[in-house]
Amino acid sequence: MTVETEPVAELPDPRDFGLPVVGEEEIPAELTSLVEEVRTLVDAVAHTRAGAEDLAAARTAVAEAASRLQGDRHDIGTMVRHTWPDGRVEYGTLANIVAGPTNAAAPPLRLERASGGGLHGGFRLNGVYQGPPGLVHGGWLAALLDQALGAAAGAEGMPGLTANLDVNYRRPTPVEAPLEITARVTGTERRKVFVAAEISHDGEVTAEGTALMVRLDLPGDGGA
Numbered sequence: 697m698t699v700e701t702e703p704v705a706e707l708p709d710p711r712d713f714g715l716p717v718v719g720e721e722e723i724p725a726e727l728t729s730l731v732e733e734v735r736t737l738v739d740a741v742a743h744t745r746a747g748a749e750d751l752a753a754a755r756t757a758v759a760e761a762a763s764r765l766q767g768d769r770h771d772i773g774t775m776v777r778h779t780w781p782d783g784r785v786e787y788g789t790l791a792n793i794v795a796g797p798t799n800a801a802a803p804p805l806r807l808e809r810a811s812g813g814g815l816h817g818g819f820r821l822n823g824v825y826q827g828p829p830g831l832v833h834g835g836w837l838a839a840l841l842d843q844a845l846g847a848a849a850g851a852e853g854m855p856g857l858t859a860n861l862d863v864n865y866r867r868p869t870p871v872e873a874p875l876e877i878t879a880r881v882t883g884t885e886r887r888k889v890f891v892a893a894e895i896s897h898d899g900e901v902t903a904e905g906t907a908l909m910v911r912l913d914l915p916g917d918g919g920a
C-alpha cells in the first residue's frame with residue numbers, strides 16, 4: 697500500500713453524466729438563510745411545549761411556506777460545484793443529507809482544508825441530533841465521519857463510494873457543544889483509498905472512523 701495520493705487527471709463535469717450542476721456561489725443568500733431558519737424550526741418543534749393554539753398556527757404557517765416552495769424544484773441528483781481557493785473544482789450532492797448546502801435536515805457541517813493536510817471543520821449539533829439523553833446519536837456520528845472520510849478522498853481528487861466503514865465510539869459526544877472533525881487520506885492501492893477521521897470535543901476524541909473508499913471508475917482513468 698502506498699501513502700502517496702493518486703488523483704485522477706481531471707474530474708469530469710457531472711453534466712456529462714446527465715446530472716444537473718449548481719455553482720455554490722449561485723445559491724441565493726435567502727435560501728441559505730431559510731435553511732438556517734428551518735434548522736431552528738425543527739429544533740423548536742422537537743422540543744416545544746406550546747399549547748394547541750400556537751401549534752395550530754405554526755402548522756398553518758409551515759404548510760403555507762411548504763406550498764410556496766414546492767413548485768420549482770431541483771432534480772434529485774443535482775450536484776453542487778465547490779471551487780477550492782487553489783482553483784481545484786469539486787462536486788458534491790446539493791441535497792446531501794450530511795453536508796448538502798440546501799438541506800435543512802443536514803447538520804451545519806462545513807469542511808475546510810487543514811494546514812497539515814486533509815480536512816477539518818468545527819460545528820455544533822443541537823438537540824435534534826440526540827440519541828441518549830444529551831448525547832449525539834451514534835448513527836449521526838457515523839454519518840458525519842463517513843461524509844468527512846468521503847470528502848477527504850474527494851478533496852485529493854479521488855472521489856468514490858464507501859465500501860467499508862469502521863467506527864469506534866471512544867467517549868460520549870455532547871449535543872449543544874463545540875465539536876471538531878478532521879479527516880485525511882492515509883493510503884491508496886489501485887482504486888482503493890484508505891481514509892481516517894476523528895470527531896473531538898474539548899480536545900478529546902469522542903469518535904473515530906476509518907473507511908475504504910473505492911474510487912469512481914472514471915473514463916480515461918484506467919482504474920489503476
Ligand SMILES: CCCCCCCCCC(=O)SCCNC(=O)CCNC(=O)[C@H](O)C(C)(C)COP(=O)(O)OP(=O)(O)OC[C@H]1O[C@@H](n2cnc3c(N)ncnc32)[C@H](O)[C@@H]1OP(=O)(O)O
Pocket residue numbers: 786787788789842843844845846847850851855856857858859860885886887888908910913
Ligand atoms: C467529493 C464529494 C464528497 C462526497 C462525500 C460523500 C461521502 C458519502 C459516502 C457514502 O455515503 S457512499 C454510499 C454508501 N456506499 C455505497 O452505496 C457503495 C455500494 N457499493 C458499491 O457500489 C460497490 O461495491 C463499490 C463501488 C464500493 C465497489 O464496486 P466496484 O465494482 O467499483 O469495485 P470492485 O468490486 O472491483 O473493488 C475494487 C477494489 O476494492 C475492493 N473492495 C470492494 N469492496 C470492498 C469491501 N467492502 N471491503 C474490502 N474491499 C473491498 C475490491 O476487493 C477491489 O480491490 P483490489 O483492487 O485489491 O482488487
